[in-house]
Amino acid sequence: MEHICGNHRSEQCESLILWAVSEDLLIMTSGEPCNRLWHRETKTRHQDANFDQAESHENIQEDLTEWKQYMKKLKVKVLEQVQDQLRDILDIALTESIEPPAHIKSALIGKKTNKGSPRSQRKDDGKLFMERASLLDELFEISHIRTIYHMFIAVLLIFCLSTLAVDYIDQGRLVLEFDLLFYAFGKLGTVTWAWLAMFVYTLFVPYYILEFWGSLYHKFPSKLGLTLGAGLILTAIQTCVLGLFPIYTVVHHQLPPASRFIVILEQIRFLMKTYSFIRETAPVILKNTTKEGENPRFPTFSSYLYFLFCPTLIYREFYPRNRQIRWNYVAVTLGKIFGCLFYGYFILVRLCIPVFRPDTNQPFSKRTMVLAVFHSILPGIMLLLLCFFAFLHCWLNLFGELLRFADRMFYKDWWNSTSFANYYRTWNVVVHDWLYYYGYRDFLWLSNRRFRAAAMLSVFIVSAVVHEYALAMGFGFFYPVMFCLFAVFGVAFNFTMTDKHQSPVFNIIMWACLFLGQGVQVCLYCQEWYAQIHCPPTGDSFWELVMPRSWSCSYQS
Numbered sequence: 001m002e003h004i005c006g007n008h009r010s011e012q013c014e015s016l017i018l019w020a021v022s023e024d025l026l027i028m029t030s031g032e033p034c035n036r037l038w039h040r041e042t043k044t045r046h047q048d049a050n051f052d053q054a055e056s057h058e059n060i061q062e063d064l065t066e067w068k069q070y071m072k073k074l075k076v077k078v079l080e081q082v083q084d085q086l087r088d089i090l091d092i093a094l095t096e097s098i099e100p101p102a103h104i105k106s107a108l109i110g111k112k113t114n115k116g117s118p119r120s121q122r123k124d125d126g127k128l129f130m131e132r133a134s135l136l137d138e139l140f141e142i143s144h145i146r147t148i149y150h151m152f153i154a155v156l157l158i159f160c161l162s163t164l165a166v167d168y169i170d171q172g173r174l175v176l177e178f179d180l181l182f183y184a185f186g187k188l189g190t191v192t193w194a195w196l197a198m199f200v201y202t203l204f205v206p207y208y209i210l211e212f213w214g215s216l217y218h219k220f221p222s223k224l225g226l227t228l229g230a231g232l233i234l235t236a237i238q239t240c241v242l243g244l245f246p247i248y249t250v251v252h253h254q255l256p257p258a259s260r261f262i263v264i265l266e267q268i269r270f271l272m273k274t275y276s277f278i279r280e281t282a283p284v285i286l287k288n289t290t291k292e293g294e295n296p297r298f299p300t301f302s303s304y305l306y307f308l309f310c311p312t313l314i315y316r317e318f319y320p321r322n323r324q325i326r327w328n329y330v331a332v333t334l335g336k337i338f339g340c341l342f343y344g345y346f347i348l349v350r351l352c353i354p355v356f357r358p359d360t361n362q363p364f365s366k367r368t369m370v371l372a373v374f375h376s377i378l379p380g381i382m383l384l385l386l387c388f389f390a391f392l393h394c395w396l397n398l399f400g401e402l403l404r405f406a407d408r409m410f411y412k413d414w415w416n417s418t419s420f421a422n423y424y425r426t427w428n429v430v431v432h433d434w435l436y437y438y439g440y441r442d443f444l445w446l447s448n449r450r451f452r453a454a455a456m457l458s459v460f461i462v463s464a465v466v467h468e469y470a471l472a473m474g475f476g477f478f479y480p481v482m483f484c485l486f487a488v489f490g491v492a493f494n495f496t497m498t499d500k501h502q503s504p505v506f507n508i509i510m511w512a513c514l515f516l517g518q519g520v521q522v523c524l525y526c527q528e529w530y531a532q533i534h535c536p537p538t539g540d541s542f543w544e545l546v547m548p549r550s551w552s553c554s555y556q557s
Contacts, residue, residue, distance in 0.1 A: 126280075127433050129312075131320045131406035135413060136393050156339065159346035181345050184258035191259045194249045195266055201241045202270040203308065209234050210278060211298050214285040218296070242271050250473055261474040268466060272313050272434055277304060279438055280315040310405045311396040313434040320406035333398045340390035344383065351379040356526040372523040373516075380518030392428060418506040420493040420513075435459050453495075460491050471525075479528045479548050485517050524550070 139145040160176070167173060213230040220226045246267040250260050281299055290296045303317045310319065355375055388411070396410045412426035425432055439462060443455035464486035472478045493513065497506060527550040535553035537544045 126437055127314045129314075129316060129319055129407040131322070132409050134393060134397055134408040134410060136389075137397070137408070152343075153339075156343050156346065159343075159350055162350060163346065178342075178345060180349060181341065184256050186256045187253060187259055190249065190253050190255065191262050194246065194263055198242060198246065198266060198270055199308070201237075202274055203305065205237055205241075206234065206274045206277060207301065207304050210281060214281075214296050214298055217285060218289055238271070238274070242267055242274070247473065257474055257476075260476070261470070264470050264473045268470065269313075270308075273308055273315070275438065276313055276315045276434065277307065306403065309399060310403050311399045311410060311430065312405070312407070313430055314437065322401075322404040322406050325401060325404060330398060330401050333394050333401065336394045337390055337398065340386055340394065344386055344390075347379050347382055347386070351382075352376070352522065352526055356523075356530055369523070372527070373519045375519075376522040376526070377515050377519035380522040381515050383522065384514065384518050388427075392430075396430070416507065417510055418501050418503065419497045419499050420490065420510060421498055423510060424490075424494065431463075435463060456494070457491065460494070461487055464490070475525065475529065477528060477532050477549075478546055479524065481521055481524050485520070489513075489517070524548075 140149060163176060167176075209230055213226065216226060217223060246263050249255070250263055255263065277299075285296060285298075288297065299317045304315075306319075307315050312319075355372065392411050397408060399405070400408050410428075410430050412429060414423050414426040417423040417426060436459075439459045440455050443458060444452065447455070464483050467486055468480055468483040471482050472480075497509070528548055531548075531550035531553040535549050537549075
């Protein structure tokens with residue numbers, strides 16, 4: 001120490017020497033080389049670093065997951081906004097492309113006084129027609145969906161084979177008898193002249209009365225008196241020809257069920273078409289004042305005639321039209337309609353009549369009703385799908401193709417509905433548009449947009465009454481099953497199962513309610529049909545007419 005520090009020992013020098021000696025002693029007494037100790041320390045540092053790195057990696061993964069979820073939500077919001085903007089742009093472009101020339105449009109509908117967003121203008125102007133195909137026509141391009149369609153055809157073939165087998169075993173022959181179809185569509189001659197009478201009236205009387213009123217409205221000194229007089233005359237004639245005449249024809253001539261439905265449904269269609277023509281044309285006449293010496297602009301007779309046959313209940317003087325008629329499509333669609341008729345025949349013969357005919361029927365009781373309802377669910381839902389496909393798809397597309405009517409959105413994807421509100425909007429778009437524009441929206445206009453619930457309820461009541469009227473006149477007896485299901489349960493489901501519910505569970509609930517509702521209708525109407533036959537009324541009292549006969553009728557063959 002003296003040699004190192006010299007004669008001048010300082011505290012720093014001594015401490016340095018002591019540290020060096022202690023380090024040498026530690027290395028000498030440890031019994032392992034210096035490099036092994038260094039590796040051990042390095043390994044410990046690496047392990048600590050790896051642990052910190054793994055922990056930070058887990059934090060990064062959690063942050064990344066939260067970020068992805070946030071980006072998904074943001075993506076949905078952005079897509080919704082972009083989709084709304086694109087829809088508005090597309091509506092504007094399509095409106096400009098299918099609208100008539102400017103001088104015709106200004107003469108027909110006048111100038112627009114309200115300005116706003118394209119969407120608000122579209123709602124105020126009414127329904128927008130555009131060229132689009134029916135949803136099922138697009139879905140049938142997919143092989144998986146087409147296979148489901150093939151499955152229904154296979155079921156029809158099975159029905160035919162089972163009927164042939166049963167007839168051969170029971171009667172020893174292989175002849176298909178369609179006596180039920182011939183009975184249901186009997187007296188077609190009476191149906192034809194009754195329809196011609198309603199059609200000729202609808203074609204000429206409302207058109208020329210409205211034209212006469214429009215030509216004198218701006219010249220007549222008492223506009224209110226002229227309007228009231230024309231309205232009362234038209235209402236009286238409408239009541240006689242389109243109100244009482246079809247009822248008299250159905251009741252007096254004792255038409256069979258299918259013929260009854262043809263007359264009554266055409267009565268309702270002509271009434272709705274007439275109202276739409278007057279509702280769309282009268283405001284235009286009121287707004288457009290003509291100059292002296294000029295005749296007022298009025299819709300052409302050919303456009304009104306086209307409207308009476310085209311598959312829509314909203315009148316327009318111009319509709320988007322296809323360039324040509326696909327006659328192959330017409331033939332195939334016509335074949336599908338006949339196929340649906342035979343399908344319905346086999347459902348009634350094989351699944352309904354054997355259950356409710358007199359030799360198997362029993363007096364009314366809770367047990368028999370419950371069993372009959374659940375047995376009727378299968379034929380009920382098959383008849384529902386059959387009516388949808390036959391009328392809303394095939395029948396309307398047939399007339400749309402023959403008239404080159406381009407807007408084929410007669411229904412939407414109602415089968416995907418998770419709420420009854422959406423189901424009612426998408427099941428029958430043709431009728432829904434009429435009820436919305438002339439029922440719901442006009443009610444809101446009259447009430448200054450204050451009673452939306454009352455407007456919706458009134459539309460439901462009117463629809464339920466019309467449905468019950470059609471069924472009562474078609475079957476020949478009053479049994480308000482449809483009215484109760486529509487006006488009571490339908491209204492309740494509409495206000496409870498709203499569009500806020502998007503879970504697939506609510507789609508299952510909707511289908512379960514449809515199954516049960518169709519089973520109830522098929523069961524009760526079939527029981528009442530046979531009860532009306534085998535237990536005729538004994539008097540003409542009011543309760544004899546409105547009381548269901550199946551509740552008290554007991555008959556055995």
